[in-house]
Amino acid sequence: MPLLDVEGFGTIDADDGTRLVNAVRATGADIGHRCGGQAKCTTCRVTFSEGEPGPMTRAEYDKLAQTNALGDYRLACQIRVDRPMTVTPLMLAEEMGWDNPGPEPAADVEPEAQWHEREALASEE
Numbered sequence: 246m247p248l249l250d251v252e253g254f255g256t257i258d259a260d261d262g263t264r265l266v267n268a269v270r271a272t273g274a275d276i277g278h279r280c281g282g283q284a285k286c287t288t289c290r291v292t293f294s295e296g297e298p299g300p301m302t303r304a305e306y307d308k309l310a311q312t313n314a315l316g317d318y319r320l321a322c323q324i325r326v327d328r329p330m331t332v333t334p335l336m337l338a339e340e341m342g343w344d345n346p347g348p349e350p351a352a353d354v355e356p357e358a359q360w361h362e363r364e365a366l367a368s369e370e
């Protein structure tokens with residue numbers, strides 16, 4: 246089981262393949278997920294200091310490209326914990342003044358994940 250370290254919240258043993266947004270929530274972090282994990286809101290944004298996966302879902306790439314955020318952060322709802330990771334959530338509900346972080350994300354990545362290497366996605370443009 247890969248170790249997930251969430252800056253400011255601690256470390257958990259995550260089940261291999263757990264959706265990152267849900268694993269971060271399991272540490273007690275009130276990470277945003279305002280669209281319910283659909284790659285639409287970007288409030289689940291995280292930065293990695295260890296373990297950033299190379300492949301991205303099509304939905305993550307499209308959203309980050311559309312908002313000029315490629316290279317700035319990743320979307321935790323579009324990533325599975327499949328290796329040791331250290332992340333910092335950038336939008337916490339309490340800090341943002343939200344009543345709640347958003348609707349419960351499904352257990353696995355939605356919309357149905359189409360994984361691509363970033364270079365392959367970028368060369369399509």
Ligand code: FES
Nearest residue numbers: 282284286287322
């Ligand atoms: S983009 Fe909305 S929860 Fe990830």
